[in-house]
Amino acid sequence: MVVVMKADATDADINGVCAVIEEHGLEPLLMPGNVMAIGIPSEVPTDLREPLQQKLQILPGVSKVTQVSRPFKLASREFHSQDTIVRAGGVEIGGERFVVMAGPCSIESYEQLKSAAEIVKANGATVLRGGAFKPRTSPYSFQGLAIEGLRIMQQVGKEVGITTVSEVMSPDMVETVAEHVDILQIGARSMQNFPLLIEAGKSGKPTLLKRGMWAPIDDFLLAAEYLLAHGNPNVMLCERGVTPLDKSYTRNTLDLAAIPVLKEHSHLPVIVDPSHGTGVAKYVKSMSLAALAAGADGLMVEVHPDPRTALSDAAQALPPDSFAEMMSALREMSAVTGRSMTMGARSSRI
Amino acid sequence: MVVVMKADATDADINGVCAVIEEHGLEPLLMPGNVMAIGIPSEVPTDLREPLQQKLQILPGVSKVTQVSRPFKLASREFHSQDTIVRAGGVEIGGERFVVMAGPCSIESYEQLKSAAEIVKANGATVLRGGAFKPRTSPYSFQGLAIEGLRIMQQVGKEVGITTVSEVMSPDMVETVAEHVDILQIGARSMQNFPLLIEAGKSGKPTLLKRGMWAPIDDFLLAAEYLLAHGNPNVMLCERGVTPLDKSYTRNTLDLAAIPVLKEHSHLPVIVDPSHGTGVAKYVKSMSLAALAAGADGLMVEVHPDPRTALSDAAQALPPDSFAEMMSALREMSAVTGRSMTMGARSSRI
């Protein structure tokens, strides 16, 4: 941390800053120059950083207080240099294989999900997605089948033989969702739902954490830090688009540079969701290929047996033929990116 | 809703659009021109709007589907033309009086809150704020005193004789928080925590809903719509700043134009939080005066008996003397805005 003083700061001001630093058991280092700056060379404990910064900021004579280290720790690559591989229902995420999670936005019925799961698996995807509890902007939109949806998901997962992922929206439902699916999903709107993060952290269940549509990288990794700090090492990060400049053409702006940024600063697997990232089915293929090319560990995409009948997000769901075409293009490209994506690879691995 | 066709759309494409509209019990209206547009003159039921738009968007020959009506209903002024006045613990919010809610970011101890409450009341504020459950970006930051904090709040509220507000973060805590304070607060990070909105809606308890830092006005009013649609008419809206261009000088960008926008389109009271809106104590006074001048119904500000010892948000908390000075300036200005803000007015009203 570095405290920069104002040009007209007095000696008393400087002493005041040093005193506050010392009160917290830290040692100030004077850096005299055209303006005085006061550094804190030793690492400030994570729980002290924000309150100390705030307290220093309001002292007389202080111009600016700057944090120089990253605020997250367990999620950082400095703390854990090797790539984390998350294992869920027989699938490895974050390893050599490029993992595709696919399925409908909402679970609508046993028939719909079963049909989706078969399409998904037949094309080489290894995780089935589908929402039972749906976060919907309007109270008048379809809210999901709730527990009935989870039961359908569990049954279809078993019958088709595919790993499953579904969203959990409140802390009191973590246990229930965890009993029915292989991977918990925490949605973008819940990225800073801290009671939920704490429960999902305690559960230890593999958890896919989506980035909030407004969230800086630091806040995203601090949300992951909640999961890790509460005992869950099985965390996957999912970039799903941030608030766009305007919504005339896409629902969000997919931030693909987050892939190399997250890969550099964190050891956690990085998944990309181009369906929410664009909100438009016809842009999903090119963004999926771009995510693979940029080094993502996998994708989460919306596929519906018949988008024309979908109860939610019809505009961003791929129909079966488009999904097949995209998977084929991904396979071809994976060959030149050093990623494995051959069909049937999963069953052979188990 | 209006569907604009592509220049090269065929008759079959146009018939396809009309068929989907008719399947939903609605009547299409052809608007031939250089390109064909197809309108739906009757009001589309709220629960049909989004799925229908999405389904039409993916039909062959369709260029663009535009919603022409606002997506919220119970929150709209068209539905309820009179200003809503919310009554909580003897205070009226949304009426003639400009209401100031003030207090510390976090409840830290009985002594701290009692002291804050006395300062707050002595300067003419009529609601005491203070957090027991704190949403903190980092898991290493102070997380609040939880239920112990609520008990302190309840006791101090009674002793000092002041209305109280505190944040609730998860649906299973709505009942508990509602038993201890007069007003539930739903924080910016929880604006789209739908299970929480539903519980707060069912509770009927006066609820202050903060705008998410990324939330368009429509999404904000739809979150209020959740509360209203689940049976709670006692909803207050709180503008608290949106994601800024950069954070070099302020934590957020306070969107004061949201005041006249919300006042025009909704009947709900509008509160402004300049403490989070700027994140900097020295900017709070000018933004508070601006909020009053722009027509807000009240303020929520952070005041701490001694910001230098605060456990959270020290940089944005007003010390007692600054708070007194600000309240005095607000009173002077309220005279020319037609708002009542004389001291002691509250007790006389009860």
Added chain:
Amino acid sequence: MVVVMKADATDADINGVCAVIEEHGLEPLLMPGNVMAIGIPSEVPTDLREPLQQKLQILPGVSKVTQVSRPFKLASREFHSQDTIVRAGGVEIGGERFVVMAGPCSIESYEQLKSAAEIVKANGATVLRGGAFKPRTSPYSFQGLAIEGLRIMQQVGKEVGITTVSEVMSPDMVETVAEHVDILQIGARSMQNFPLLIEAGKSGKPTLLKRGMWAPIDDFLLAAEYLLAHGNPNVMLCERGVTPLDKSYTRNTLDLAAIPVLKEHSHLPVIVDPSHGTGVAKYVKSMSLAALAAGADGLMVEVHPDPRTALSDAAQALPPDSFAEMMSALREMSAVTGRSMTMGARSSRI
């Protein structure tokens, strides 16, 4: 400037950083701690800051390079502690008086501008605005009367006896515009049109610089720095709204907290444009009052004798009666803000 090293940085990495700092004639200060940080205590010359930061960033072992001082100098209050008062055509901007600049978006004809000028003056505004060169997003929109417009502005200014301001869009037109009006306006889209800033700087003419709709405060003040550094001390800053979250209700988000921020860090006058800041005439009055309450030095607003016939920006132009009502409300409020705004004050000052 502070260079933070990675946890695994070697001694050679640290020496490498020190060597680059020394090559630039500066002295490094080692700050050993859990990670090594290297400070540069003396002030880095302004022209060295960015290239030095960039060079340090790419050295091996470097985690992050942070600037600790503000990048602008002549525009800063540390450099020039007194408020700057700009004098233009008999009007003082930045002094005790709250200055209103008003007039049509575009100059459309002598009759239109004359009529506007009379309305503007009669209601106590002291500067007439009007565009001759119009920056229009579409090439098909009305582009302004160009030099003919400037001639009309000059004539009307003289006849009505009012100070004038008009936009200049390219460096080769600075001289021409400066000959016809009292104040040059540099529009939001031109905030980083550096050749234009340099010419306007050399001209010494009073210049109103609008903030780009995407511009952080530092970039805004650096644009002002261009004007100042090229010899023009007569600079006024104008907040006119930044890119909004969505455009459903307002064209921009008026950042009123920029007023106290700019007042704290710079000595230049601060003007607010609520017409572009909202894009909606009915929100202009409340935002104007808010700007006055927040401490702005003046306003720039669009007024049209008959908005229904306006060739541009009809939706944000105030009709005469609304303008009169707003001016009256501003006068009433100015009394409690310590600002002078009595009618006729200007003529008595000359």
Added chain:
Amino acid sequence: MVVVMKADATDADINGVCAVIEEHGLEPLLMPGNVMAIGIPSEVPTDLREPLQQKLQILPGVSKVTQVSRPFKLASREFHSQDTIVRAGGVEIGGERFVVMAGPCSIESYEQLKSAAEIVKANGATVLRGGAFKPRTSPYSFQGLAIEGLRIMQQVGKEVGITTVSEVMSPDMVETVAEHVDILQIGARSMQNFPLLIEAGKSGKPTLLKRGMWAPIDDFLLAAEYLLAHGNPNVMLCERGVTPLDKSYTRNTLDLAAIPVLKEHSHLPVIVDPSHGTGVAKYVKSMSLAALAAGADGLMVEVHPDPRTALSDAAQALPPDSFAEMMSALREMSAVTGRSMTMGARSSRI
């Protein structure tokens, strides 16, 4: 265009709207429903759209006026269905070949540019970039060699046998820059420098237009429309990143979904600049591969013979070995994307 009336609009209000539409030579179409909407079925002429929308918006009883068609025309794929191929100095942009434009941020000397050009060409790039006029946020940063830089560029281009591109910043310099290089570049900060767009349009010179960091797609294509409408069909679009959520990790947010969006709605070639798009050299390779995978027509990247000595943008410039590695990876990937990128292909085409 569709005008939606308020719920309480009167017959007189409705007649007023129809009258204004008819005054403009258009025919209104009544769409009665729960609220009345009034459509304008025929295409509104491009120059009428904005003023008519604004005028209708302020009429009594009007709730909302919505444009239903896109505001650009010559840039649209509906107007020109075939992909445009721009030819400049023997290079085709927008055709089968994936074109790489590379070189230093600034032209610093003959030796530096010559060395850069040789590296660039040897690795299979076919266009040399380099700035002579540099738009710099701070007046204290290196501003470029100006005309001397252009002369160096022209000489190096001839000697090395490579197509050249350089930025022009003001309308009066269009002719000079056009005489020295093969392609004009209009920078992000100049995207709405309309006098510059008009001159570049009149010149007919191949022009690379960069997207403003705040610009919605419609505004970007309208800027291209300026060039096209003033007679220049040789326009290339360049995505270079939009304003980011925060600048902690990247300078901008590269919006790669703009590639399929622009390809769908426009016929113009799309180039991606990952150097400015991220601002960090180590992220350039992955974003370049992503751009190729997503369907871009080419790249513009910063390469410097020795970034440690660069006078500007050192942190985002690739050193020669990284550039060679990236070009090799692009070639390998191009094989599976159906793009040609074999070395030497250009010379054989001439």
